[in-house]
Amino acid sequence: WKDRGAAVGVRREVDADGRVTMKPVKKGVRDFTFGRILGEGSYSTVYLATDRQTLREYAVKVLEKKHIIKEKKIKYVNIEKNTLNRLTEHPGIVRLYYTFQDETSLYYVLDLCTGGELLGVLKKAGTFDVECTRFYGAQILDAIDYMHSRGIIHRDLKPENVLLDEQMHVKITDFGTAKLLRDPRDPRPPEETPGQSGEDDERAASFVGTAEYVSPELLTEKSASTASDIWAFGCIIYQLLAGRPPFKAGTEYLTFQKIVKLEYEFPPGFPPAARDLVERCLVLDPAQRFTVEHIKKHEFFAGQMFGKELWRMKAPRLR
Numbered sequence: 278w279k280d281r282g283a284a285v286g287v288r289r290e291v292d293a294d295g296r297v298t299m300k301p302v303k304k305g306v307r308d309f310t311f312g313r314i315l316g317e318g319s320y321s322t323v324y325l326a327t328d329r330q331t332l333r334e335y336a337v338k339v340l341e342k343k344h345i346i347k348e349k350k351i352k353y354v355n356i357e358k359n360t361l362n363r364l365t366e367h368p369g370i371v372r373l374y375y376t377f378q379d380e381t382s383l384y385y386v387l388d389l390c391t392g393g394e395l396l397g398v399l400k401k402a403g404t405f406d407v408e409c410t411r412f413y414g415a416q417i418l419d420a421i422d423y424m425h426s427r428g429i430i431h432r433d434l435k436p437e438n439v440l441l442d443e444q445m446h447v448k449i450t451d452f453g454t455a456k457l458l459r460d461p462r463d464p465r466p467p468e469e470t471p472g473q474s475g476e477d478d479e480r481a482a483s484f485v486g487t488a489e490y491v492s493p494e495l496l497t498e499k500s501a502s503t504a505s506d507i508w509a510f511g512c513i514i515y516q517l518l519a520g521r522p523p524f525k526a527g528t529e530y531l532t533f534q535k536i537v538k539l540e541y542e543f544p545p546g547f548p549p550a551a552r553d554l555v556e557r558c559l560v561l562d563p564a565q566r567f568t569v570e571h572i573k574k575h576e577f578f579a580g581q582m583f584g585k586e587l588w589r590m591k592a593p594r595l596r
């Protein structure tokens with residue numbers, strides 16, 4: 278597990294003859310003060326942490342080496358790190374600054390999102406109005422577009438993984454279950470890109486996202502594609518306006534049944550343009566499902582800017 282990230286500091290050293298040299302140093306766990314836990318995964322814990330030199334706050338994700346080895350999760354860890362290394366310059370994706378390790382753990386130093394989860398904000402508001410849904414939908418779509426352009430499928434998009442920064446702008450996180458397609462920029466032939474060419478069988482066979490947002494093809498053919506993220510996007514747009522996800526039943530199995538039978542309906546008063554958009558994302562056949570380009574041109578996003586302009590917009594007040 279090669280650490281990533283340039284040397285992130287320098288240390289002044291004086292030798293016996295009084296010669297001063299500035300040594301590049303990598304940060305380590307001692308350079309941080311660890312605060313509260315922000316979240317816990319099956320093999321990671323995410324802490325609020327402060328860089329003791331710069332006093333800048335980060336989210337530091339800590340993975341315990343012996344647990345990863347025991348649970349045979351090394352592939353997941355490398356997939357996440359390779360994914361984060363590819364997704365470096367987009368405002369809508371949590372940024373990995375650098376990694377380091379000590380004898381017991383691996384550490385990822387990531388953007389801190391002080392606004393918490395979009396799910397929490399939605400629960401407080403109950404439902405979003407069209408203006409808020411357009412803004413947050415557009416930011417999530419812009420980030421999905423960038424991920425897909427870099428050959429990354431998230432596979433577990435949901436309002437809990439859509440975080441908010443201090444300007445209440447979107448930051449998508451948790452790429453531990455992402456699927457890496459061949460990097461379109463990587464000139465090497467597929468056989469020479471070890472572990473990058475995509476899915477190994479046991480990961481593909483075993484993985485399913487969170488019940489309410491998982492796409493039908495992932496349940497029936499065990500195959501994920503960029504269209505799987507569009508299905509989740511449709512579920513999120515529905516949930517922002519309705520206050521609940523489209524497919525929710527008493528058990529995971531019953532939820533899966535509703536998904537594969539496309540069993541959902543819209544509450545009265547659901548905005549017609551949003552309804553049309555959701556219906557074109559929640560299509561059972563992934564090949565017939567709307568693409569990012571179709572969605573950007575849809576009536577619901579008429580007049581909505583994407584790209585750099587979108588990320589300069591002030592987040593709308595949540596009513």
Ligand SMILES: NC(=O)c1nn(CC2CCNCC2)c2c1CCc1cnc(N=C3C=CCC=C3)nc1-2
Binds near residue numbers: 318371
């Ligand atoms: N799995 C991760 O990579 C991850 N997990 N969290 C916390 C989770 C809490 C449950 N829902 C999903 C996120 C984070 C990250 C990335 C980096 C990251 C950056 N900032 C925050 N901030 C939070 C602030 C308040 C509540 C939750 C998270 N959280 C994270």
